[in-house]
Every structure is written in C-alpha cells, then in structure tokens.
Amino acid sequence: MKELSLDKFEEAYEVVKEVTSETKLIYSDYFSAQTTNKVYLKPENMQLTGAYKLRGAYYKISTLSEEERKKGLITASAGNHAQGVAYAAKCYGVKAVIVMPTTTPLIKVNRTKGYGAEVILQGDVYDEACAYAYKLAEEKGYTFVHPFDDLDVATGQGTIAMEIIKEQPLVDYILVPIGGGGLATGVSALAKLLNPKIKVIGVEPAGANCMQESIRAGKVQTLDRVSTIADGTAVKTPGTNIFPYVSKNLDGIITVEDEELVVAFLDMVENHKMIVENSGLLTVAALKHLDVKNKKIVSILSGGNMDVITMSSVVQQGLVLRDRIFTVSVLLPDKPGELSRVSDVIAKQSGNVIKLEHNQFVSINRNAAVELRITLEAYGTEHKNQIIEALNQNGYQPKVVRVGI
Secondary structure (H helix, E strand, O other): OOOOOHHHHHHHHHHHOOOOOOOOOEEOHHHHHHHOOEEEEEEHHHOOOOEOHHHHHHHHHHHOOHHHHHOOEEEEOOOHHHHHHHHHHHHHOOOEEEEEOOOOOHHHHHHHHHOOOEEEEOOOOHHHHHHHHHHHHHHHOOEEOOOOOOHHHHHHHOHHHHHHHHHOOOOOEEEEEOOOOHHHHHHHHHHHHHOOOOEEEEEEEHHHOHHHHHHHHOOOOOOOOOOOOOHHHOOOOOOOOOHHHHHHHOOOEEEEOHHHHHHHHHHHHHHHOOOOOOHHHHHHHHHHHOOOOOOEEEEEEOEOOOOHHHHHHHHHHHHHHOOOEEEEEEEEOOOOOHHHHHHHHHHHOOOEEEEEEEEOOOOOOOOOOEEEEEEEEOOOHHHHHHHHHHHHHOOOOOEEEOOOO
C-alpha cells in the first residue's frame, strides 16, 4: 500500500482552497435533540458545484503534467464528479468529456454542460458509463480522471477531514457517505493521521452496499444490481485501489433504506432550510443507527444537486411517511347529502381535504355502496388517527389506502 501522507493532504488542502467555498460546520439543535448527541453538519452541498467532488477533481488535475492535461480529460460520473471535473478543466483551460448514466438527474447534466464539458449519456448505472468512458479514453487518448478509485482524488476529498478537525478538534465520530469509496478513503485516512481516536463510519444505501459486502468478503465484490434513490452512490463495484485504505481506516459501515432518506430530506428542509440530495442525506439518516450518547458527531452532507421533479416526489413521499398526508376509502350510499356528511366529520377534526375520488362502480347496487377515496392533510400520526376514529364513530369504516397525492 502506498502511504497517504500528511504532507500530501496538507498540499491538497492548500490547492483546493483555490476553488472551494468555506463550508463551516452547522450545529443542529434538531438532530442533537433527536439523538442525544452533539450533531454538526458539514454542508458540502454549498460548494460552487453543489458537492464535495470539486476537491478531488481539482487536486487530481493539479498533479497532472501539462502534456496529460492537453490530451483532454475524460471521466464517468453520476453527476457530482462530472461537475467537479468540468469546472476544474475550465479553470485549467482544457477539454473535458463526461460520460454519465442515462438516469442522471437533468440538473446535473445541464450544469456539467454549463461548465463547458462535452456530455455523453451512456448506460443505466455508473459502472456501465465508466466502462464506456475507459473505451473512449483508449480510442482517443484522453487522460482518465477516476471519480473515486484514485489516491490523488481521494487525497483531495480528504481535505474535508482537515477542515472538520480544525474547526471541531474534539470530534468523536465522522459519518461519511460511500459510493465507490474515494471520499471515505480520504476522510478516514486523514482523520486517523490527525487523531486515531476519531471514529469514521461509512454510510451506504441498503440497495447499493458494495463496500459493505466487499469488507465482509475481504476483497472487492461486485453487486448483481443496485436499486436506490441515492443516485450519487449507486455503484456496483467499489474502487480496487482505495479498498485497502477503507478496510484499514474505516470503523464500520451503516446501511440505510430509501424510506429513511425520504424522511431525512423532509427533516433537512424543515429544520435547516437546506436542499441536500439523497446521497448527501445518507449520514443524516444514519444518525439514529449510531448507538452512542453525548458524543460530538459530524455528518458530511456530500451534495445538493437535485432536480425539482425528484424533489417534489421526495417531499410528497416524506409527507406520506410522516402521516401528514394519507388516503382513506369509505363506502356510502349514492344519494344526496352523503358527501356533505363525510366532509362535515372531517372538518370537525380539522382535517384538510386535498383530493376526492368518487367511484360509483364499486358495486352493482349503488344504493348500498359507492366508494369515496379521500386524500387528506394532517398534522401527524396522532391527528391522522383522530380523523380515522371520528369516521369510524360515524359508521363509515374507513380503510387506509397507501397511495400518493
């Protein structure tokens, strides 16, 4: 194993200052109260390109020779590294070609193009896009800048740990998202160099836990498939070059379900007024899985590049999961006044009707049963149950239907 030295991290720390914004830690009253710890957020979603990836890309390109840069740069990325490479290439005045999965959110595609890069959409997941980028690099002689399986890139990402420890030297835990493992490599290596007592915990989506499976097996594993809303960490195979460093320095891995990310998004918007993409929320969702008390914990919010359609869907599902929006089905006779009576019951419980669906064909006997589906807004689980109980007491026998708006 090549040593990831403190000298290199310090060099990278000075280099990335040229392009990064200062993302000071934010103390979270809300998450601290929820976990009985002192929780700080590292808002890398506030970087110029919307994610931490600019650090590794810029530092890596700074280490290339003039000849390597002039050949043109190429990479594969689900979006954030793409923008980092595109912006860094623009700073150096060189060409950048970015291969992105066809499923990449539009905002990431457009912003990458906005920095002057040529974007090629190829493959359904990162791994397929990466294979195509390697093919183009060989055919056209481009210099490949890997998004995570590169020690220089990982060193650039690790500068986050330098900033965290400078600002909060007594930090006990650092939670770091894992896709391919570059960020986890840099952060864990530097944290251990500066203070071996710091625990660094990686967080993966349950549907894309390639690093967890690799560590269990003791060697790099490839998942058969990935399925997660955290598109930035939807990686089948972690980096082979960085795997030994993650294995050595990481103190554990937590996996979270997609539903937990949905709820975390809602918490972040309502309590911190910040947009954080699903991959960036992994460390927030992981807070409740960390069985510690009265510790100083930093959650790295790795990015905030999220298109408005995805945002809308996540907010809606978050409200459903929090019982602030729900749908009930009731059966009632098809005669005048019945809808008014149901509405009156709901109004007395301060329920807010969002949508009504009236189905007259649920039974051949319309006098006996017409289905009414009512989508309601409530304050939470207690209020939802209160409304349902009131409908029950008035003889409507409501059934909760798990659907969106």
